[in-house]
Amino acid sequence: MSVLLVSLLFPLVTQPDSADVLGPLWFREAVSYYASYEGAADQPLVNGAGLATDLSVRRGEGAADLGPIVVDDGLLGRCLHIRDWRAPLVLRGEAVSPHRALTVSFWWALPYDLAIDGGYQLFDITGAGLVSLFCRGKGEWCALQKPAGVFQVYYFTGIQNINGIYDFDLLSHVDLRAQVWHHTAVVFRRASAIEGYVDGSLAFEYTITGREFTADDDLTTLTVGGPLYVDELAVLGGAPEGDMIADYYRGVSRLREYLTR
Numbered sequence: 631m632s633v634l635l636v637s638l639l640f641p642l643v644t645q646p647d648s649a650d651v652l653g654p655l656w657f658r659e660a661v662s663y664y665a666s667y668e669g670a671a672d673q674p675l676v677n678g679a680g681l682a683t684d685l686s687v688r689r690g691e692g693a694a695d696l697g698p699i700v701v702d703d704g705l706l707g708r709c710l711h712i713r714d715w716r717a718p719l720v721l722r723g724e725a726v727s728p729h730r731a732l733t734v735s736f737w738w739a740l741p742y743d744l745a746i747d748g749g750y751q752l753f754d755i756t757g758a759g760l761v762s763l764f765c766r767g768k769g770e771w772c773a774l775q776k777p778a779g780v781f782q783v784y785y786f787t788g789i790q791n792i793n794g795i796y797d798f799d800l801l802s803h804v805d806l807r808a809q810v811w812h813h814t815a816v817v818f819r820r821a822s823a824i825e826g827y828v829d830g831s832l833a834f835e836y837t838i839t840g841r842e843f844t845a846d847d848d849l850t851t852l853t854v855g856g857p858l859y860v861d862e863l864a865v866l867g868g869a870p871e872g873d874m875i876a877d878y879y880r881g882v883s884r885l886r887e888y889l890t891r
Contacts (some may be wrong), residue, residue, distance in 0.1 A: 662677075672685060
């Protein structure tokens with residue numbers, strides 16, 4: 631992608647050595663891991679954090695041949711197809727621990743129209759406990775009547791559990807038809823405050839109670855689930871303020887509109 635085209639949409643970008651990272655200056659400066667999947671699934675463009683990419687994880691029977699693959703028709707080019715939540719993309723390393731300022735950012739689309747009882751896994755960070763973001767459909771769990779957006783913090787000693795159903799009617803607020811691209815960013819501040827953004831807008835915010843996240847929680851495994859198409863996956867060592875996430879979302883959306891019109 632040309633530096634000129636990106637600079638027209640992100641005028642603050644001035645670093646030619648980071649031209650392959652899509653985003654404004656603050657985004658590029660904060661990136662510790664970045665994958666656009668134009669090449670191999672385990673070869674990110676930026677990996678200053680030294681995160682290990684694991685495509686071999688299999689959970690349960692029937693997932694042996696369902697590992698993530700790179701396909702066409704991504705957000706701007708190619709993307710990663712995570713075909714089954716039982717065979718996810720896994721990143722391992724200390725840079726994904728939310729005991730420091732952290733942002734997980736990526737674009738995603740569903741491979742199918744979401745059914746009333748359907749769901750999908752966006753990501754979780756695991757160690758001594760679990761931080762998880764997902765959609766669960768109609769069913770016995772929490773007596774849901776429609777697909778709901780859920781954010782959880784669970785199983786940590788000294789931290790009160792959060793079962794945050796932040797949207798009980800996700801289908802009314804997010805277009806969950808096949809191949810419709812969305813952006814998700816989750817921002818961790820001060821090892822306790824958490825904000826979630828969907829398509830540039832704040833969708834939820836929680837503050838953990840009891841204690842803060844610490845390095846001893848060993849939150850060093852980031853799992854991106856599915857089934858999803860995933861693109862522009864980034865781990866940022868910082869917590870953007872104000873309208874920065876919204877500005878990033880608008881800039882990438884304008885670029886996509888320009889390239890696909």
